[in-house]
Amino acid sequence: MASSSPFFRHVSTYKVKPPPQPRTRFQLSTWDLAMVSVYYIQKGLLFSNHLQPHLTIADVVERLKTSLSATLVHFYPLAGRLFTEEARDEQGNVTGIYISIDCDGQGAELIHVVAEGITVADVLSPSTDVPPFVNSFFPYDKAVNYDGHVIPLLAVQLTELSDGFFLGCCFNHAVGDGTSYWMFFNAWAEIARAGGVAAELSRSPVHDRWFIDGDKESPIKLPFTRPDEFIARLPLPLYxxxxxxxxxxxxxxxxxxxxxxxxxxxxxxxxxxxxxxxxxxxxxxxxxxxxxxxxxxxxxxxxxxxxxxxxxxxxxxxxxxxxxxxxxxxxxxxxxxxxxxxxxxxxxxxxxxxxxxxxxxxxxxxxxxxxxxxxxxxxxxxxxxxxxxxxxxxxxxxxxxxxxxxxxxxxxxxxxxxxxxxxxxxxxxxxxxxxxxxxxxxxxxxxxxxxxxxxxxxxxxx
Known part of the structure; x- marks a missing residue:
């Protein structure tokens, strides 16, 4: 059994970009904007060491990089950053803000980490609490979605274990919900199985945002003038x-x-x-x-x-x-x-x-x-x-x-x-x-x- 504070060793960080695409501005719906102060979605998958004998961890990293780049073609908003514009009255006073996704292929992040001495069985711990070290499988801990102005909207951490690995995603919740998250994860896996080619997907995402008045071109103004009026960074509760x-x-x-x-x-x-x-x-x-x-x-x-x-x-x-x-x-x-x-x-x-x-x-x-x-x-x-x-x-x-x-x-x-x-x-x-x-x-x-x-x-x- 791994110790309660195992050692995590950073190996490398890669910026993964899609092939060049036209710069695009994605407007956010009411449901998206309501999420800007909550946290990134952090979900991930544990894999045991079923790797083929010739498939090394270097092969895994390369396949993830190639397939993620191809997947971002289909999920282009995830390659962007949040962007805020101020609304002003005739006197030049700030009356609100507009938040959108500015996507110029800025890219996602792939991080490779080694967790010394941790096994797949240690992670599972079927009869006890989830081990605290599982939290270290995810990047951007405590990041709120508004931070997507300066950090990627998607970050992935590949954590090597003694007999397997964990693939943890940090996914900006202002971009999508759980359905969107697993749609992306499954599409990424589908492209990886196909050799990392940006081919047609079995399920292609629909990016047009839903607005109650049907006008997809008009951004929604939030009645705030400063981020501290709506962003809350809270200590972790005890549980x-x-x-x-x-x-x-x-x-x-x-x-x-x-x-x-x-x-x-x-x-x-x-x-x-x-x-x-x-x-x-x-x-x-x-x-x-x-x-x-x-x-x-x-x-x-x-x-x-x-x-x-x-x-x-x-x-x-x-x-x-x-x-x-x-x-x-x-x-x-x-x-x-x-x-x-x-x-x-x-x-x-x-x-x-x-x-x-x-x-x-x-x-x-x-x-x-x-x-x-x-x-x-x-x-x-x-x-x-x-x-x-x-x-x-x-x-x-x-x-x-x-x-x-x-x-x-x-x-x-x-x-x-x-x-x-x-x-x-x-x-x-x-x-x-x-x-x-x-x-x-x-x-x-x-x-x-x-x-x-x-x-x-x-x-x-x-």
């Missing part, structure tokens, strides 16, 4: 982080239970799990019965708009929609009652609700900050539908997905597809230490959790 595995069978039983208890058939797997976590985490926290608590679910806007956005829309198109009740009500009722509440909240997220929210934001823009999160609630992020394990760069299927420090706080849950597929899932849960201890002793929660997949640690990672 424990664990990965819990749920088998497809366990999820199916939970979904059946939720539907039976509320007399419905339309409660989804994700709604069932979210409701279970809401109840169990709330119970673990021990808040008073009268306290309001919410279950926030990251909901897609793409398919809910009328007409719908393309599923390949590259940008932000999400809202965190809340189901709310009191602690007492939540714990006095069964799982089905909570699942119905979450289900009705998701069902109410319609085209008209989205347009109403966008119109309200345009009237009074709000820039999100992590400290806006309600500490009495839970936040369900990411999606098990993202094709994490399809990111094969030509050296085999990833072993696991992990994330950095970005957007983590007490009550944050991140969903991943389970490696064995079939509807299984992995949950990355962050809680304050006493709350995590209580959750680990919660019978309702632990009865759904499946044992760690030791077979992949003992066979595929050696």
């Amino acid at each position: 424990r982080e664990r990965i819990f595995h749920l088998s497809a069978g366990s999820i199916a039983q939970l979904k059946a239970r939720a539907n039976q208890e509320c007399g419905m058939t339309s409660i989804s797997s994700l709604q069932s799990i979210s409701s279970l976590l809401w109840r169990c985490i709330t119970r673990a926290r021990g808040f008073p019965p009268e306290q309001i608590t919410r279950c926030r679910v990251a909901a897609q806007n793409r398919s809910r708009l009328n007409p719908p956005l393309s599923p390949d829309y590259f940008g932000n198109a999400i809202y965190a929609i809340p189901a709310a009740t009191t602690v007492g009500e939540l714990l006095a009722h069964d799982l089905g009652w909570a699942a119905r509440l979450v289900h009705e909240t998701v069902g109410g997220h319609t085209d008209s609700a989205i347009r109403k929210a966008v119109a309200a934001w345009m009237a009074a823009p709000v820039i999100y900050r992590v400290d806006m999160f309600d500490p009495f609630s839970v936040m369900m992020g990411s999606s098990p539908r993202f094709d994490v394990y399809g990111c094969d760069f030509g050296w085999g299927k990833p072993v696991a997905a992990r994330s950095g420090t970005a957007h983590k706080f007490d009550g944050k849950v991140t969903f991943y597809a389970g490696r064995e597929g079939g509807g299984s899932m992995d949950l990355e849960i962050c809680l304050e230490p006493p709350f995590m201890r209580a959750l680990e002793e919660d019978e309702e929660f632990m009865s759904v959790v499946s044992p760690p997949l030791e077979k992949w640690i003992t066979s595929e990672t050696r």
Whole structure:
């Protein structure tokens, strides 16, 4: 087992640019602009040493550089930088700012690091907390999206392990959401498998931003005159982080239970799990019965708009929609009652609700900050539908997905597809230490959790 503070040795940093393209200005939508003060997305993949005998780490680095350059042709905004212009009145006073992406092929960054003595099994740690050293697999720690004015909008770190490597991406959240992030990651892997050629993709990103008035040429003015009016740089909260595995069978039983208890058939797997976590985490926290608590679910806007956005829309198109009740009500009722509440909240997220929210934001823009999160609630992020394990760069299927420090706080849950597929899932849960201890002793929660997949640690990672 690696020490708690392993040694990381920097090998090299490369600026990776796409082939020359015309200079382009990309306007940001309301959903993009709302993200300028939150952190870069930090997600990455763990690979065991399935490399062919003739494929060295130098070969890996070269393939990543070549294929990333080709991928940036399709995802050109990621090769740019944020750009701010001031709006002024007739007297020359600053009345607001416009933020866009200025793309002249400035490029992304690829960093090569060696982690001395760390193995794939050390990273997985299936029965304990995620090791703190995993945070060092990601560049730009604590960078907020506004920093994309001076640092790349995309940075990738390849970390060599003793028997594998980790590929961690830092992706500016003002450029795109989780759907956009995994669209890029899968496209990069597809191009790498094809030898690094900028060929046609199986899914090509759609870069036209969505605006409520349909005018894609008019930038949105933010009512600020200085960055410190909307940028917040906050200390990292104290939390424990664990990965819990749920088998497809366990999820199916939970979904059946939720539907039976509320007399419905339309409660989804994700709604069932979210409701279970809401109840169990709330119970673990021990808040008073009268306290309001919410279950926030990251909901897609793409398919809910009328007409719908393309599923390949590259940008932000999400809202965190809340189901709310009191602690007492939540714990006095069964799982089905909570699942119905979450289900009705998701069902109410319609085209008209989205347009109403966008119109309200345009009237009074709000820039999100992590400290806006309600500490009495839970936040369900990411999606098990993202094709994490399809990111094969030509050296085999990833072993696991992990994330950095970005957007983590007490009550944050991140969903991943389970490696064995079939509807299984992995949950990355962050809680304050006493709350995590209580959750680990919660019978309702632990009865759904499946044992760690030791077979992949003992066979595929050696």
